[in-house]
Amino acid sequence: MNPAxxxxxxEQIARARAGDAEAWGELYRQYAPAIxxxxxxxxxxxxxAEDSTMDIFIKVRQKLSQYDSTRSFSAWLxxxxxxxxxxxxxxxxxxxxLETGEIENMPLEHPDPGQxxxxxxxxxxxxxxRALDQLPARARMALVLRYYADxxxxxxxxxxxxxxxxxxxxxxxARHQLRDILGERGAASPPWRAAGGAT
Amino acid sequence: MIHFDEMACxxxxxxxxxxxxxxEMTLHIDECPACRAxxxxxxxxxxxxxxxxxxxxxxxxxxxLSTRSWGIPSWVWTLAFGVFASGAYWLxxxxxxxxxxxxxxxxxxxxxxxxxxxxxxxxxxxxxxxIDVLQIAALVIVGxxxxxxxxxxxxxxxxxxxxxSAMALALVLPSPAAATxxxxxxxxxxxxxxxxxxxxxxxxxxVRIDGTVEGDLIAFTGMLIVTGHVTGDIIAFAGQMRxxxxxxxxxxxxxxxATIAGAVGKNTTSVGNTFDLTAKGQVGGSLTAxxxxxxxxxxxxxxxxxxxxxTHLDGGIGGQxxxxxxxxxxxxxxxIGGPASFRGLRQPVISPGxxxxxxxxxxxxxxxxxxxxxxxRLIVNGIVGYGVALLLGVIFVTVFPGFFRTTLHETGRIGLxxxxxxxxxxxxxxxxxxxxxxxxxxxxxxxxGVLGYAPILYVAQIFVGAWLGNKILGEASxxxxxxxxxxxxxxxxxxxxxxxxVLGALMWLAVALWGTGAILLGFYRMSRAEPAxxxx
Numbered sequence: 001m002n003p004a005x006x007x008x009x010x011e012q013i014a015r016a017r018a019g020d021a022e023a024w025g026e027l028y029r030q031y032a033p034a035i036x037x038x039x040x041x042x043x044x045x046x047x048x049a050e051d052s053t054m055d056i057f058i059k060v061r062q063k064l065s066q067y068d069s070t071r072s073f074s075a076w077l078x079x080x081x082x083x084x085x086x087x088x089x090x091x092x093x094x095x096x097x098l099e100t101g102e103i104e105n106m107p108l109e110h111p112d113p114g115q116x117x118x119x120x121x122x123x124x125x126x127x128x129x130r131a132l133d134q135l136p137a138r139a140r141m142a143l144v145l146r147y148y149a150d151x152x153x154x155x156x157x158x159x160x161x162x163x164x165x166x167x168x169x170x171x172x173x174a175r176h177q178l179r180d181i182l183g184e185r186g187a188a189s190p191p192w193r194a195a196g197g198a199t
Numbered sequence: 200m201i202h203f204d205e206m207a208c209x210x211x212x213x214x215x216x217x218x219x220x221x222x223e224m225t226l227h228i229d230e231c232p233a234c235r236a237x238x239x240x241x242x243x244x245x246x247x248x249x250x251x252x253x254x255x256x257x258x259x260x261x262x263x264l265s266t267r268s269w270g271i272p273s274w275v276w277t278l279a280f281g282v283f284a285s286g287a288y289w290l291x292x293x294x295x296x297x298x299x300x301x302x303x304x305x306x307x308x309x310x311x312x313x314x315x316x317x318x319x320x321x322x323x324x325x326x327x328x329x330i331d332v333l334q335i336a337a338l339v340i341v342g343x344x345x346x347x348x349x350x351x352x353x354x355x356x357x358x359x360x361x362x363x364s365a366m367a368l369a370l371v372l373p374s375p376a377a378a379t380x381x382x383x384x385x386x387x388x389x390x391x392x393x394x395x396x397x398x399x400x401x402x403x404x405x406v407r408i409d410g411t412v413e414g415d416l417i418a419f420t421g422m423l424i425v426t427g428h429v430t431g432d433i434i435a436f437a438g439q440m441r442x443x444x445x446x447x448x449x450x451x452x453x454x455x456x457a458t459i460a461g462a463v464g465k466n467t468t469s470v471g472n473t474f475d476l477t478a479k480g481q482v483g484g485s486l487t488a489x490x491x492x493x494x495x496x497x498x499x500x501x502x503x504x505x506x507x508x509x510t511h512l513d514g515g516i517g518g519q520x521x522x523x524x525x526x527x528x529x530x531x532x533x534x535i536g537g538p539a540s541f542r543g544l545r546q547p548v549i550s551p552g553x554x555x556x557x558x559x560x561x562x563x564x565x566x567x568x569x570x571x572x573x574x575x576r577l578i579v580n581g582i583v584g585y586g587v588a589l590l591l592g593v594i595f596v597t598v599f600p601g602f603f604r605t606t607l608h609e610t611g612r613i614g615l616x617x618x619x620x621x622x623x624x625x626x627x628x629x630x631x632x633x634x635x636x637x638x639x640x641x642x643x644x645x646x647x648g649v650l651g652y653a654p655i656l657y658v659a660q661i662f663v664g665a666w667l668g669n670k671i672l673g674e675a676s677x678x679x680x681x682x683x684x685x686x687x688x689x690x691x692x693x694x695x696x697x698x699x700x701v702l703g704a705l706m707w708l709a710v711a712l713w714g715t716g717a718i719l720l721g722f723y724r725m726s727r728a729e730p731a732x733x734x735x
Contacts, residue, residue: 036260047600116244125247125256144252147245
């Protein structure tokens with residue numbers, strides 16, 4: 001976003017805060033598609049995503065006065081969205097991941113880069129999305145927060161309620177689970193996983 | 200060579216590795232092709248993930264595209280509320296209150312009318328059947344709606360437009376094409392020499408028609424006497440009504456005492472305390488009536504369907520007779536041309552001189568047995584009611600999943616739907632009264648009004664039940680069985696709580712307000728949404 005756009009957005013936010021419905025409408029039109037896509041990636045059904053999008057914007061409108069204008073609006077919006085979706089998923093008592101925060105559970109073998117690249121290159125975006133849909137809620141949420149919303153490790157840790165040092169583990173484990181789904185399921189040793197050394 | 204593990208590689212890529220280790224890794228990857236390849240593969244994976252996640256592969260749903268609700272400033276809502284309040288006030292002072300005054304003048308004042316309808320006479324007997332009818336009506340309507348929407352050929356907005364148009368048409372159709380004469384005096388008399396060439400609407404303490412009305416006669420009065428000729432229908436709300444003349448059409452009357460001593464060309468419908476068809480009286484079509492006492496001495500050319508506490512039949516019935524009540528006496532001059540049945544508490548008394556085409560079919564209701572089994576009946580009714588409500592819930596979840604989710608979502612807002620439900624109830628009570636009167640005079644809009652509103656009240660429990668189930672078991676949108684399980688639990692709790700005296704009734708009132716508001720909000724939301732194609 002160039003400085004002119006940023007200034008324009010700041011003005012819109014200020015007007016929306018003051019109760020200008022038109023300015024709020026502009027903000028909504030600008031960000032609703034991205035937030036809907038975010039919800040679509042994190043929530044299990046399309047209807048959930050639609051409802052969540054509406055709810056998130058209702059919350060955002062109510063909380064607009066709390067927004068710190070020195071921060072990026074889009075980052076704040078994603079934080080609200082992430083908190084909303086994660087709260088909703090947790091309240092639904094979705095099957096929680098078995099992760100306990102113990103780094104020892106991480107597989108330490110060195111994957112075969114060639115096989116891994118091959119696995120990735122073979123798959124279309126749609127196949128990757130389908131595989132993402134099959135991930136446990138926390139794994140999916142972590143990947144979306146990082147690779148869609150571009151959230152920092154600190155924000156991811158706050159949203160998911162995990163220690164910051166554990167965010168990398170969650171992300172890597174999510175990648176492994178994704179590879180398992182994309183690769184040959186049920187194989188004793190997936191082709192991308194080859195023995196390797198570790199530091 | 201010692202390699203860095205995958206975790207370290209990922210953290211390095213994402214700039215999360217401690218500076219010291221990051222420096223070590225930078226040096227290491229210059230020399231180590233394996234780690235370099237791994238970093239490259241992880242980076243590729245990140246790109247693929249980002250691309251898959253950010254790809255705009257699905258259109259925004261139309262209901263999210265609409266920014267109308269954001270665009271409406273609060274003063275519009277204030278203005279709308281003001282207009283609504285003014286309208287309600289105008290409706291009350293200009294329409295409802297004068298009607299009530301007229302009804303009061305006509306002898307239907309306050310508790311007298313209510314007690315007459317509800318607690319005295321045989322009308323009380325019909326409540327069980329009415330509840331059954333309501334449940335069947337709800338099922339039929341949901342069924343028809345389901346068939347229509349399953350086809351999915353019609354867009355939702357089109358379907359709603361069709362339904363609304365049909366209802367509007369129903370409202371428009373009965374509006375009279377001919378001119379109508381309206382008379383309002385203390386005492387209205389149409390002398391024998393006068394001919395009114397249009398419909399006549401009259402109100403006054405007493406109304407007497409000795410002349411001719413070439414159209415319908417609609418009367419609100421304490422005392423209505425017709426000795427002349429009405430070529431259309433008589434529709435009357437009267438304290439007492441006596442018809443000694445000739446009516447070519449139908450007679451529909453709510454009257455404390457209704458006496459037919461003349462000729463009615465078509466059908467007669469009556470609700471009141473006493474219905475009297477004198478020996479000179481004739482009904483060309485059928486008689487449908489609810490009354491405490493009925494004397495049927497005249498001739499009815501077709502069928503009789505009646506709920507009377509006490510019936511005395513000395514006249515003739517051309518078709519079949521079906522009566523419910525306490526007593527039935529069939530005198531020596533009585534004739535029944537078709538099958539006859541009586542369902543009541545006492546053994547009917549049939550004079551040997553009476554001419555019945557077939558033996559009277561009698562179904563006696565034992566008072567004692569009714570009392571003993573009333574508790575069991577209550578429980579059975581409760582179970583059946585629960586089952587029907589659950590079935591409706593299943594139909595909603597499977598046939599209208601979008602509407603169900605939207606309405607359930609609205610239910611969760613609690614305050615808003617209860618407020619909307621309360622407003623709708625105020626409007627709905629008026630509509631129900633109006634609808635009831637319109638049904639009575641045979642207007643389709645009345646039927647549409649009542650059939651449209653009653654199922655909403657009934658279905659309200661499903662959404663409140665689902666909300667309650669969600670609160671207890673946690674939210675579930677999929678699979679369907681999980682949602683149905685939550686509805687089943689919520690409804691069970693509601694139905695169990697419904698057995699608590701007083702509190703149960705208050706709870707049902709709250710459920711009706713809450714659920715009705717949510718359904719209306721759900722309709723509103725759905726009417727603004729266009730189904731978007733699924734491309735995922």
